[in-house]
Amino acid sequence: AQTVTQSQPEMSVQEAETVTLSCTYDTSENNYYLFWYKQPPSRQMILVIRQEAYKQQNATENRFSVNFQKAAKSFSLKISDSQLGDTAMYFCASLGGSNYKLTFGKGTLLTVNP
Amino acid sequence: DVKVTQSSRYLVKRTGEKVFLECVQDMDHENMFWYRQDPGLGLRLIYFSYDVKMKEKGDIPEGYSVSREKKERFSLILESASTNQTSMYLCASSLWAGPSGNTIYFGEGSWLTVV
Numbered sequence: 001a002q003t004v005t006q007s008q009p010e011m012s013v014q015e016a017e018t019v020t021l022s023c024t025y026d027t028s029e030n031n032y033y034l035f036w037y038k039q040p041p042s043r044q045m046i047l048v049i050r051q052e053a054y055k056q057q058n059a060t061e062n063r064f065s066v067n068f069q070k071a072a073k074s075f076s077l078k079i080s081d082s083q084l085g086d087t088a089m090y091f092c093a094s095l096g097g098s099n100y101k102l103t104f105g106k107g108t109l110l111t112v113n114p
Numbered sequence: 115d116v117k118v119t120q121s122s123r124y125l126v127k128r129t130g131e132k133v134f135l136e137c138v139q140d141m142d143h144e145n146m147f148w149y150r151q152d153p154g155l156g157l158r159l160i161y162f163s164y165d166v167k168m169k170e171k172g173d174i175p176e177g178y179s180v181s182r183e184k185k186e187r188f189s190l191i192l193e194s195a196s197t198n199q200t201s202m203y204l205c206a207s208s209l210w211a212g213p214s215g216n217t218i219y220f221g222e223g224s225w226l227t228v229v
Contacts, residue, residue: 009154035217045204045220091156095218101172102147102206102218106156 002027002094006105013082014113020067021077021108023092033095034068034075035102040088048090051075082112117141118221120205126227133192135224137205146188147206147218148172148180157204163188195228202226 003026013019025034036048051059051068058066063083067076079086092105121136139146147162149172159172161180169180177199181189188207192199203224209216 037220043202043223045206045223047217047219050217101159101162103159104149104157106154 002029002032002096002101002103004092004094004103004105006092006108008108009106010109010111012111012113013079015082015084017082018078018080019082019110021079021090021092021110023075023077023105025073025075025092025094027073027094027096029096031096034066035093035095036064036066036075036077037091037093037104038086038088039091039107040085045091049077079110084112084114086110087112118205118207118219120203120221120224122224123222124225124227126229127192127195129196129228131192131195131228133195133226133228135190135192135203135205135226137188137190137207137221138186139188139207139219140186141207141209141219142185143207143209143219144185145208145218146182147208148178148188148190149204149206150174151202151204151223160190160203192226195226197228200226200228 005024032053034051038048039045049061063080065078089107091107093102117140119138148160149157163169163182179191205221206218208218
C-alpha cells in the first residue's frame with residue numbers, strides 16, 4: 001500500500017519569492033514514481049513535474065524543482081520566482097511500478113500574493 | 115495534446131436517481147480512472163480500468179459502478195444517488211503503466227450535487 005502525506009494545508013508567498021511545498025510518502029515498491037500536480041481554480045489538473053525513484057538526480061522543469069530524499073521518503077517541490085499564475089492547489093502523488101494506481105496527498109493550497 | 119473530456123461539468127440530481135458520468139479520451143490510452151475529490155480529503159480512487167471490459171475497484175467503490183465498452187470511453191454510474199455522493203468527480207487516463215510510470219492525464223471534472 002502507498003500513502004502520501006502533505007502536512008501543509010495552506011501556504012502563501014509573495015510574488016517573485018521562492019516557496020517549498022513538503023511531501024512525504026511511504027511505499028513497499030522498489031520501483032516507483034513521484035509526481036506533483038497543480039490544480040488551478042479552473043479545476044484542470046496539470047502535471048508539474050515527475051521523478052523516477054531510481055534516478056538520483058532531482059527533476060527540474062523551468063522554475064519548478066524537486067528535492068527527492070529517497071532514504072527519508074521525502075519529495076518536496078520548490079517554486080522559484082513565484083508568479084500569480086502559480087496560485088493553485090498542489091497535489092503530491094505516487095505511483096507504484098507494479099500497479100496502475102496514483103495515490104494522492106490531501107493537497108496544499110498555495111496563494112501567490114502581489 | 116492528450117484530451118480527456120468529461121461530458122457534464124455541472125449536474126444536479128435528486129436522491130435515488132441513477133446518474134451517469136461520461137468520460138472520453140482521444141489518445142488510445144489503455145488505462146482509465148475515476149477519482150472523487152473532496153475538500154480536505156484530496157483525490158480518492160473509485161474505480162479504474164486497464165482494458166476494455168476490465169475494471170478493478172479502487173479505494174472507495176461502494177455506491178458506484180463503471181462501464182468500459184469501448185477503449186476511449188469510461189462511464190461512472192451511481193445506481194441510486196445519495197447526498198453523500200455530492201462531490202467533484204475527475205476522470206483520468208494513461209498509457210499502459212507497466213514499469214514506466216506513464217503520466218496520468220485528467221479531465222476538467224464534473225461537479226455533482228445530489229439534493
